[in-house]
Amino acid sequence: MPHNRPLSETYRPTYNAVLAVVTALALSGAGLAQAASLPNKTLVYCSEGSPAGFDPAQYTTGTDFTANTFTVFNRLVEFERGGTKIEPGLAEKWDVSPDGLQYTFHLRHGVKFHSNDIFKPTRDFNADDVLFTFNRMLDPNLPFNKAYKVQFPYFTDLGLDKLIAKVEKSGPYSVRFTLKEVNAPFLQNLAMEFASIQSAEYADALLKANRAPDLNQKPIGTGPFIFKRYTKDATIRFDGNPDYWKPGAVKVGKLIFSITVDPGVRSQKLKRGECQITVYPRPADIESLKSDPNVQLPSKPGFNLGYLAYNVEHKPFDNAQVRRALDMAINKKAIIESVYQGAGQLATNPMPPTQWSYDASIKALPYDPQQAKALLQKAGVKKGTEVTLWAMPVQRSYNPNGKLMAEMIQADWAKVGVKAKIVTYEWGEYIKRAHAGEHDAMLIGWTGDNGDPDNWLGTLLGCDAVHGNNFDRWCYKPFDDRVVKGRETTDQAQRTKLYLEAQKIFAKELPFSPLAHSTTYQPIAKNVVDFKIDPLGYTRFDGVSLK
Numbered sequence: 001m002p003h004n005r006p007l008s009e010t011y012r013p014t015y016n017a018v019l020a021v022v023t024a025l026a027l028s029g030a031g032l033a034q035a036a037s038l039p040n041k042t043l044v045y046c047s048e049g050s051p052a053g054f055d056p057a058q059y060t061t062g063t064d065f066t067a068n069t070f071t072v073f074n075r076l077v078e079f080e081r082g083g084t085k086i087e088p089g090l091a092e093k094w095d096v097s098p099d100g101l102q103y104t105f106h107l108r109h110g111v112k113f114h115s116n117d118i119f120k121p122t123r124d125f126n127a128d129d130v131l132f133t134f135n136r137m138l139d140p141n142l143p144f145n146k147a148y149k150v151q152f153p154y155f156t157d158l159g160l161d162k163l164i165a166k167v168e169k170s171g172p173y174s175v176r177f178t179l180k181e182v183n184a185p186f187l188q189n190l191a192m193e194f195a196s197i198q199s200a201e202y203a204d205a206l207l208k209a210n211r212a213p214d215l216n217q218k219p220i221g222t223g224p225f226i227f228k229r230y231t232k233d234a235t236i237r238f239d240g241n242p243d244y245w246k247p248g249a250v251k252v253g254k255l256i257f258s259i260t261v262d263p264g265v266r267s268q269k270l271k272r273g274e275c276q277i278t279v280y281p282r283p284a285d286i287e288s289l290k291s292d293p294n295v296q297l298p299s300k301p302g303f304n305l306g307y308l309a310y311n312v313e314h315k316p317f318d319n320a321q322v323r324r325a326l327d328m329a330i331n332k333k334a335i336i337e338s339v340y341q342g343a344g345q346l347a348t349n350p351m352p353p354t355q356w357s358y359d360a361s362i363k364a365l366p367y368d369p370q371q372a373k374a375l376l377q378k379a380g381v382k383k384g385t386e387v388t389l390w391a392m393p394v395q396r397s398y399n400p401n402g403k404l405m406a407e408m409i410q411a412d413w414a415k416v417g418v419k420a421k422i423v424t425y426e427w428g429e430y431i432k433r434a435h436a437g438e439h440d441a442m443l444i445g446w447t448g449d450n451g452d453p454d455n456w457l458g459t460l461l462g463c464d465a466v467h468g469n470n471f472d473r474w475c476y477k478p479f480d481d482r483v484v485k486g487r488e489t490t491d492q493a494q495r496t497k498l499y500l501e502a503q504k505i506f507a508k509e510l511p512f513s514p515l516a517h518s519t520t521y522q523p524i525a526k527n528v529v530d531f532k533i534d535p536l537g538y539t540r541f542d543g544v545s546l547k
Contacts (some may be wrong), residue, residue, distance in 0.1 A: 073196035080533030084451030125353035148212035174180035251545035283341030325375035390442035398445030447537030
């Protein structure tokens with residue numbers, strides 16, 4: 001994470017003087033009077049981990065997105081609260097050309113960017129901000145990219161770097177995207193986190209001040225909450241945005257993230273009233289939370305998948321027979337009973353049953369250690385072969401206890417002659433090292449981002465995603481061809497046919513072992529009003545109030 005240096009070390013005196021005046025204006029009585037119009041209430045969220053940063057384009061995890069995407073930023077189009085339906089965001093409306101290759105977005109007028117201690121905008125949101133946001137991901141020669149070199153894993157995982165031919169301004173409040181081919185989930189993809197709109201004016205100011213990395217440390221957006229400060233591994237503080245363009249959507253004056261890694265401690269904090277919302281309770285705590293008079297515990301079927309990824313670039317995982325053998329060696333029923341404790345269902349596919357195009361005919365391989373041992377021997381895997389097995393250090397609804405799950409798989413594999421060494425890292429480091437392909441096998445999972453099958457098959461298994469969320473690093477042309485064709489047609493029946501074929505190929509090759517889908521439980525205090533469980537796995541605070 002870039003070091004956040006003092007202003008005096010980096011800003012030119014003239015620029016610093018301007019900023020001092022700007023800051024004084026930003027903190028003037030007029031600004032404070034506006035803020036006073038919001039309810040004088042503080043919402044505390046006990047989060048499960050520290051974000052790696054605050055630039056949504058760089059990251060892929062729910063921890064990061066909850067801390068930046070749905071607090072600080074908006075997108076051109078957005079998912080409705082609590083659903084996967086697309087609704088207008090910073091674009092009031094849009095047009096699609098008859099050939100499906102051009103999308104013209106008509107932008108909202110009068111939208112204000114936030115201010116912070118080093119920047120105050122001189123204009124409203126407009127087309128220049130959209131151009132900067134997307135050209136930053138498209139053009140490596142953009143001056144800002146040379147000053148602050150980062151990766152955009154989601155953008156490339158979805159193949160958008162190859163799909164988008166150009167983004168151009170057709171007016172101060174109109175932007176046109178031209179695609180190289182038809183892309184059925186394009187609008188859904190633009191509602192995703194990586195497409196959060198940045199301020200071009202802020203980026204220019206940071207570039208001139210030689211502080212481009214501050215885009216990731218001091219975020220400026222148009223969203224419902226204004227970033228104030230972050231104390232690593234402790235707290236993130238936000239103020240409600242009194243100028244938010246959605247009237248009435250911000251219902252608390254302050255929002256605080258209390259970073260609390262231990263799930264048992266999170267539950268206790270909720271019960272004691274130290275926070276009003278938390279996430280990922282341990283299955284063992286569910287009954288206790290249900291019986292607490294000060295707690296609500298809504299739930300819904302999880303749009304998620306917990307799985308074990310095999311790095312096919314490492315032996316012996318390059319052999320599909322070995323992967324199938326190791327899958328058969330895992331007692332998944334025991335894992336579901338012990339790890340999910342009644343809140344999990346056996347997974348057989350690379351997507352959940354609630355996703356359209358799910359192939360219900362595919363069955364899990366049987367638990368059969370003897371057959372697994374025979375297959376490993378046939379594949380030339382020697383008894384005592386050593387591999388690393390990575391255990392998630394955080395709780396997720398798709399995997400409430402990564403350590404226990406890893407230990408159970410370790411014991412199962414030992415019975416068939418494979419010695420697994422359990423490895424773990426802090427969450428940000430875990431993901432970073434996994435993107436680099438350091439693992440042999442790793443526990444990971446996914447909660448759907450946009451309601452489209454491509455978000456599972458393409459994002460987790462596509463060739464474009466090999467250095468991103470495809471932690472198997474599996475690029476298999478017969479599979480990938482079907483996924484690519486599926487996103488190139490808007491006919492849902494044809495797309496379904498292609499995705500059913502792709503799932504059958506997956507079941508044969510098994511680049512990862514599907515383990516479980518889980519029920520999502522959302523613990524909140526009794527005085528929380530109008531909180532909605534997000535099927536896409538994030539925690540949103542817009543629209544939430546306190547009695």
